[in-house]
Amino acid sequence: MALLEVRHLTKRWPTGKLALDDVSFEVRAGEILGLLGHNGAGKSTIMGITLGMVRPDIGEVRIGGRSVQKDRGGALQQIGAIYEAAVFYDYLSGWQNLRVFCSLSGWWDEAEVKRVVEMVKLSRAIQNKTATYSHGMRQRLALAQALLPQPKILLLDEPTDGLDPEGIREFRELILHLRQHQGLTIMLNSHLLGEVEQMCDRCVIIKEGKKMFEGPVPSQEKTRRMFQLQTSDLGLAREVLARTGATMDKHGIVEVPLEMEPHELVAALVRGNVQVNTWQPHRRTLEELYMGMSSRS
Template sequence: MANNAEAAAQPAVRLEHVSKKIGRKTIIDDLSFDIYGGEVFGFLGPNGAGKTTTIRMIVGLMRMTQGNIYIQGHSIKGDFKQAIRQVGAIVENPEMYKFLTGYQNLIHYARMIPGISKERILEVIKLVELQGRIHEKVKHYSLGMRQRLGVAQALLHHPSVLILDEPTNGLDPQGIHDLRNYLHNLSREEHVAIIVSSHLLSEMQLMCDRIGIIQKGKLIGVETVNDFIEKGSSKVRIQVDDGRLAAQTVKDKLAIDAVFIDDTTLEVPVEHEKIPVVVDTLVVSKIKIYSVIAVAKSLEDRFLEVTGGKSVE
């Protein structure tokens, strides 16, 4: 695309001090962040944190009490048609008309946006591999097929912002793999901004470039997936001849709270750069070292760490 550089300057989706109050309760509290074209943005948070409410405000299904949301520079409040035109979405489950066929469902949505050709509809059907059963009624579809039909309707009009709530729900491992590849292609090649929310954290780790964590309606942080994981305190697991002595030594000499795991193993919470210092100290103290393993942290560990391991309040 020619206007990549230009598009990159302007965020595809911008949330500005967005708040939502229902009655006296504040559901969303002063949320601000940007999402750019060409990235897959993961929206993380425990149940009830406000993920779905935020997504509903982005697509105009709910009104915000304060603030504004811009999609490609168009306000969803003031310029709804221009803003929503850029968006393809599945909000929660892909609920389609069950008494219509998959094809009739797509025709239905195609009629609502000008410029969608019959070829485009067929192209999208092929993309989600529903060619064989597109003329069957949706009530006979499996959850995975409905999910794929949902993706198809979201892609019909070449959106520059794609919002998928729990997109891997109901897909088999092969389907998840294919979807992941497809989303990567969309973001890299067509410069689409993709917002994904999921409870499957391992899935998010593979799929997303950046993630935003929301808890109790507040944004805790927006970071790249790698930064996010590495920022967490890393740990090394060291195998020695005398675990008890080694743990005591590290505590005494380096003032690090090493954990004695068993007779021959200890775990030391230490930053990456300081691992040699720990090893040196142990060597000097004549402790025999058999192995040093960095304990990799998953997004899930980090997520639980950040959100305090709680789900619904």
């Protein structure tokens, strides 16, 4: 079931620049989806539209079946977000900042706030002024704020930007914990491909406002079988493989059709007088997928 639906979003800025061009995708309940693309591709515009901060020219976003554009209050009740740089009242403590935030909706549950603060590992510093917080601590406070009061879906806009490797790992483990133990649905916008590959089930790739890809993160794929062929006869190998229904890219990566076994392709290559130097399983990386999609005209 889709918890968040992005439907035919089109947005052109007053300058005439087309920010989004008929973009549609969905985020399923309980999954982590990565939103990928170069700077200016349209990722943050999608986030802004989802949060009701930007109005699309065409299309809508639905959260739990409610349209952000037609029922903003009802839709946004179901969502928490870290969007752009987290901003706090530096002269207040972390706890006081959370209280101010919650007062905007009239909600406050001290036991629940303590639980969330402990979960994001801020219990020791929560009574300190946020002016003393490191960047990593501010991101954890922003996450605590986004988790109050108990959203169904969490939007994260470059949440690990500026964190050191240890901070990135801690944040990743926290996000995976939220999905595993609380069933939280998450849409993540990040340029760190390695982090997306470790965290996300599926990804959407945006280029110049257009959706180029929507599907499983390569490490999560269960159906595609890829093999690396090394041979000095790439041209001949491509001809032989084409006759079997298999495909091979310029790097010698072969996708085996589901109706065939890998050893059948090796036999066909040998019968076709192709010298097979090596033939070994290949797991496509997110970087390969992203570079292939983003380089397309």
